[in-house]
Amino acid sequence: MSEIPKAYEPQSVEDKWYQFWLDRKCFTADPARVSTKRPAYSIVIPPPNVTGVLTMGHVLNNTIQDILARKARMDGREVLWLPGTDHAGIATEGVVARLLSKEEKKSKRDLGREEFIKRVWAWKEKYGGIIISQLKKLGCSCDWTRERFTMDEAYLRCVQRVFVELYKKGLIYRGKRMVNWCPATQTALSDEEVVMKEQKGSLYYFKVEVVDCSGAVSAPSPAVTDRRYNEINTTGVWLTIATTRPETIPGDTAVAVNPKDPRYAKFIGKHVVRPLPAEFPREQKLIPIIGDEHVDFEFGTGVLKVTPAHDKADFEIGQRHNLPQIDIMHPNGHMNELAGGPLNGLDRFKARKVAVELLTEMGALEKEEPYTNNVGFSERADVPIEPRLSEQWFLKYPGVEKARNCVEQADDSEGRVIRGPNPESQGLAELVPPKNGKMHFHPQRWAKVYDHWMGNIQDWCISRQLWWGHRIPVWHAVAKSNELRTFSENYPKASISKAEFWAEYSLSEIKGETSLVSVYQNRDDGETRIEVVTESEVEARKLQSMGFTQDPDVLDTWFSSWLWPFATMGWTGDKSQDSNNPTLQAFYPTNDLVTGPDIIFFWVARMIMAGYEFMEDLPFRNVYFTGIIRDKQGRKMSKSLGNSPDPLDLIGKYGADALRFGTMRSAPLGQDILFDEQNVELGRNFCNKLWNACRFRQMQGGEAQGEIDPKLLTADDKWILLKLDQAIREMDTAFVEYKFSDATATLYRFFWSEYCDWYVEASKAALGSAERGMRSAEQETRHANTVAVIDFILSHTLRLFHPFLPFITEELWHGMGYAEDMPENQGGQTIMSAPWPKPLDDDFKSHYGLTGDGEKQIEARNELVSQGRNLRRNANIAANKKVRFILKPARELAAHDIEVLRLLLNAEAVEVKTDYQPSKNTMTVRAEAGDLFLPLEGLIDVEAEMTRLKKELEKIEAEATKVEQKLANPNFTQKVPANVLEEHKQRLAEWQGKREHVKAALAALES
């Protein structure tokens, strides 16, 4: 490191060290190395979407994980940070479909399922690795040899095994239900994929005529067109109904009122004439008036139209009253023929307008009011959800109670700290087994949100009408052919709620290959159906040859993600295999999960349930929820706003370390982050400061890390050693509490303010300016000792910095020669494995004479420096002009301290005069360490100086009075603890001393 450049150039070192770490397998976890002395530490990455590119959110998230992983390595643990990507069903299918349409003007249906999936894989091979390479640029120390993908071979087997297991237990079932249908992507969605958005729309009031009918014959099928009545009598009464969705009127099969509503109760049992479709004859549009408690008679007119096929609440009313369901829409959100001629084929929003026109034409529309309501939107496609009746696969969540109870809630007053410095383990922060096997959320308030959701959990709709994803391992056949009829007779019969009625068979007759078979009568058409579930490929082939067809749907992406913590570690579901899996045994459960609170339900909660269900243990002990990254104005970062900076640009401009440091510095626990590029600039500046501080050390020459002789230590040396000790302790606390912004604040303060601004400047007094070889023997010894202290500080500092700034610290670790003295596996090869600094213990402190008293004296002396500089400034003395100060010390100061004072005040001399009497042309200040005088050669500006002193006096008076008043209050003096009282007395004495001093100075000027 002879010719180091003046400024740190990250571009020239980052790639070099990343490759160095990879070449030496520094990130590779080996379960064989795990022991009681070398405990395991593991994190699984929240797998980014294969379609993803690195965002600021990823930077935040992965920097935290990398910090945790690197810190754990330095703590001497065997670390596994397991990386990978998620196949992201809808997102990826969308990306490839758009590309297809743009480049080949084809739809996925034009290609066909098989060909389309081939294209997605090809796309994945080509572009799916982008985010991984970007994470490497950031410095992430993941074990890339274990990189996983949620659709790789082994993972596929995990998903199928889990599906079969849950099916066996009757937790996975198929059912015709109201689901959240996305008309844009044409698939069902889970409740979590729906976001409520406030919409400005209209509330339409229309009237319907009440009629008396008798002899109604209910229709055999959902279509109402066959309904017949013997008599239809007009009553002349009209009811008014308010709705936001007039286009669904053709799907109405009842009108509901609250049975307790005196206005309408009398109509229950009568019918109304549904106004649409207009061209249908009246007798085909008679729908009953029913009484249902659900109806709120405060809202609208108190009369509710009931559309069981297109509204969740209406569906339930329909179930209660056995109402027919009329589906008036195609899956793409366009109206079908049941909606009537003018609406047929129209998009649902266009249809709304037309429906209003039709109602107006027939005179049924009474009024239209502006109205704001909340509408569910498909999170990904950003279009309103259409509640739709459809047959889907559902999961009744397993392990709900266990999962719910394992997360510690805030009201648990038993200590919340779960990791603490363990004195037995050389001061390292250790994992203390959580009480009652509990899991901890950071910040803890998310536990309440989690608990609330777990308490109101609904079955999970897991099937998606997509092509890209894990295909549902279920095969169907209708027993039409003789072969299947014979087959079905050999297998158990089951009802429609058949999940519990399967039987296990080997269709292929190969040992170990099995299928779950159930046979049932379809309720709608009476046909005999056979449903077979298997995870076996052999069985699947057999099924295919027998004429079975596989369920066309795929599973929700999160149905694979929820297995991530153990599926990535090679879990098979086979107990004996898994108990011989060293990775799983060593690294599950993981220690920390770092993720955003936006996926607490999507992912975190589900992983916890899966952990209990399949591993019989929680998947992680701590969950750290990051904030959400916003721009300077507090807006969420998004592509459309264009307010999201490209992290790679920032790395190119400032360096990865700068980006990491800047991000961590502005990311307090539990708060959203307002991102400002200035933070990254600050990180860059900080790296440069570190660089130059090391450069300064290099310029001093001498051997690296020489012995420190306690006898030669200056008060400044002792002071900085104590500050280092404090910084180490603060860092440990910050890690225990997951407060990374506190950690960076500590590093910043310690290194920049305490080390560079004070210690290095003061050390120049001991280092001297003489050339090497021109120094006296005594100077030489003193110089060497100071350099040894500097090396001690720097070698510790670099290690404290390493988790945050991996690249520059590695470069300097080698450049400064600190690697050389260390054992190969403890910092000799790389700073990554250097031991994390321990707080200085009592033996160390007494050996080197480090005392709180000495620390205070240096701080008092430094205050004198600041005050003296202030005097210079007030006297308008140029910063580069050498002047003479006179010091009247409060207690004796060492010659070395006087020399430091002289240096830091840029003084020609600091003369110590215990009986100094200032002349008129002298400015002065009192500090705890003594009185400092600045005699001026010319006449001082008496007016200006008096103004300054008067202002000063005012301030002092105010402070002194405040304390005086407190002390004069007997209530205070009697009730307050002794130490506080003593402190106040001392403070008063201090202010009084200053007051006298300033008064004396004023008097001298006036004379």
Add this chain to the structure above:
RNA sequence: GCGCGGUUAGCUCAGUGGUAGAGCACUACAUUGACACUGUAGGGGUCACAGGUUCGAACCCUGUAUCGCGCACCA
């Protein structure tokens, strides 16, 4: 409607009952200095508001305002 979080310097935020803090920004001064990606000094706050508890409140309690988020929703 229910729940959660915020409101402290121009900005972004620390601050768990005892002298109101940091970084940035701002002003002034200093370029043969490890570093201008720098140094030194300075100005700047009624801690959202109103009550209460206390010798003492930014901090604890009650209420209000306001911003943000989550959950549940009335068609």
